[in-house]
Amino acid sequence: xxxxxxxxxxxxxxxxxxxxxxxxxxxxxxxxSPALPVFLLATATAIAGLxxxxxxxxxxxxxxxxxxxLRDLETGQRLLPHLLAETMTSVGLAAAAIGCLSSRTxxxxxxxxxxxxxxxxxLNSLSWVMGDRERWAYGVPMLAALVGAMICSVxxxxx
Numbered sequence: 001x002x003x004x005x006x007x008x009x010x011x012x013x014x015x016x017x018x019x020x021x022x023x024x025x026x027x028x029x030x031x032x033s034p035a036l037p038v039f040l041l042a043t044a045t046a047i048a049g050l051x052x053x054x055x056x057x058x059x060x061x062x063x064x065x066x067x068x069x070l071r072d073l074e075t076g077q078r079l080l081p082h083l084l085a086e087t088m089t090s091v092g093l094a095a096a097a098i099g100c101l102s103s104r105t106x107x108x109x110x111x112x113x114x115x116x117x118x119x120x121x122x123l124n125s126l127s128w129v130m131g132d133r134e135r136w137a138y139g140v141p142m143l144a145a146l147v148g149a150m151i152c153s154v155x156x157x158x159x
Contacts, residue, residue, distance in 0.1 A: 032100045032107070036155065039148050040097035040111060043118065046141060047090040051083060074132070082124070089117040112156055115149045122146035 055061065061079065062071040070079040092114030099107030122145045129139040 032103075033155070036111065036152055037097040037100040039152055040093045040100065040114065043145050043148065044090045044093035044097065046145075047086050047093075047121075050138070050141075051086060085117070085124075086121050089114060089121050092117055108156055112153060115153045115156075118145055118149040119153075122149065 060073050062073050065071075068080060070083070071077060072079060092110065096107055096111035096114045099110055122142050125142050126139060126146070129135045129142060
């Protein structure tokens with residue numbers, strides 16, 4: 001799989017900015033806007049909620065071979081790797097929100113890592129939505145999460 005040049009440049013920018021900010025100690029300074037933990041927690045809740053609803057409804061999921069072998073009924077793709085990625089993203093976002101609200105020193109770094117995971121899962125999920133017109137309703141929150149993650153990442157890197 002080839003990574004588009006723009007994506008690589010953007011990733012390089014964030015990694016370079018994050019490492020230079022960490023060396024300078026700027027990630028630990030200054031108060032965090034209350035909007036950040038609200039976004040983190042709302043997004044974590046939305047991801048978990050969507051998966052819970054989809055798993056409970058089960059109309060597009062083949063669970064005949066058990067949880068560890070869940071498959072998409074239409075494509076036959078295994079869902080566990082995607083489910084694990086989004087679960088870890090959701091847990092990371094929630095932990096970062098709690099850390100921000102309790103003014104923990106590690107909160108900014110965890111928020112950046114969780115936001116990076118959110119960018120990945122949002123982009124990955126958008127490709128899934130674009131492949132099936134019936135799933136376009138999922139695209140709106142995914143786009144909102146992607147844009148929100150980018151805005152929050154820039155905010156944290158510049159704060």
